[in-house]
Amino acid sequence: MTIVIAAGGTGGHLYPAVALAREFLRRDPSANILFVGTVRGIESRVLAHERFELALITAKPVMGKGLLDVARGMLSVPIGIWQSLDILKRRQADLVIGVGGYTSPSVLVAAALKGIARVILEPNAHPGMANKVVAPFAQRVFLAFESAGASFDRRKIRVVGTPIRQEFLVQPTDSASTKPAGRHVLIFGGSQGAKAINSAVLEGLPLMSQRLPGLTITHQTGEGDFERVRDVYRALGIRATVVPFLYDMPAVLQTADLVVARAGAMTIAELTACGKAAILIPLPTAIYDHQMKNARAMEAAGGAVVLPQTNLTGVKLGGMIETVLSDTKQLEKMQRKSLEMRRIDAGEVIVDECYALMGVTHDINQSTRATGG
Secondary structure, three states: OEEEEEOOOOHHHHHHHHHHHHHHHHHOOOOEEEEEEOOOOOHHHHHHHHOOEEEEOOOOOOOOOOHHHHHHHHHHHHHHHHHHHHHHHHHOOOEEEEOOOOOHHHHHHHHHHOOOEEEEEEOOOOOOHHHHHHHHHOOEEEEOOHHHHHHOOOOOEEEOOOOOOHHHHOOOOOHHHHOOOOOEEEEEOOOOOOHHHHHHHHHHHHHHHHHOOOOEEEEEOOHHHHHHHHHHHHHHOOOEEEEOOOOOHHHHHHOOOEEEEOOOHHHHHHHHHHOOEEEEOOOOOOHHHHHHHHHHHHHHHOOEEEOOHHHOOHHHHHHHHHHHHHOHHHHHHHHHHHHHHOOOOHHHHHHHHHHHHHOEEEEOOEEEEOOOO
């Protein structure tokens, strides 16, 4: 069986796809998984780390771009479809999964033209344009949020949550030795980092180090801001692990008492899977403001507090971190409410539906195509 997954651009599109790929392989280790992406996104380095094969096609973003870039993006679509048709034919694909982003439309259209089973996954509370455009070509639409259902054919949708990697669900056996002494904060701004969050943290560091003795920090900066952030921590003599990118997010997240992050759907799913309290700073330029919707949902459930970027300062952020970490009962309540939000069976449900769509009967030892009626 060959499964082709169109995902990339950002971690929010890529990591749910990795979780799905892992679930297919858990069910059937002989399955062939091929990702399709572009040279623009993070997929090349992430998928190499995750040991998945990647095929490249021509595809360019359209949303939020100027007229010339929009024209280039539209012109790339037929090229991407032709390339996708060739990939699907050569690999004899049985199933195509689109996870949004500008790669998905070409691959899903190619799958429809070849009569290959095809589904899409929409992880956000407000659907992206790529999934809206390609939805008529899909046979199933898997949603993380019920609120996204209004954008799709109700007969196709299944509300299942966001697939997450199983490593997020495994408590480390040596947690006492791996967790830093004292309170530990994880700070990250998505797969590409967030300069606004980095700057606010650096501004608030002197206050936090003074009022929270013993505080340790893991800070993912993004490639472009790494040296600046690292140098400030060093100059202040604050204990921190500063990295441009976190490949092993499950291990790092497990050690955190509090997380400061953006509010992408994948981030929310991973935070709640581990039961982590969070200060969420939604990306203000996110299309349809979907990150704010994600963040407010977690805040309403009691697992997070939201700090809009328009209000973001070092003093404000440092004060919020101090307030949360200084109140043990409130911190524990937030962690408990976060855990109550989690949905951990999305990958299993999606894979079950995909097998049914392909007409495959499956158990952990064998997959066969159903015959007859």
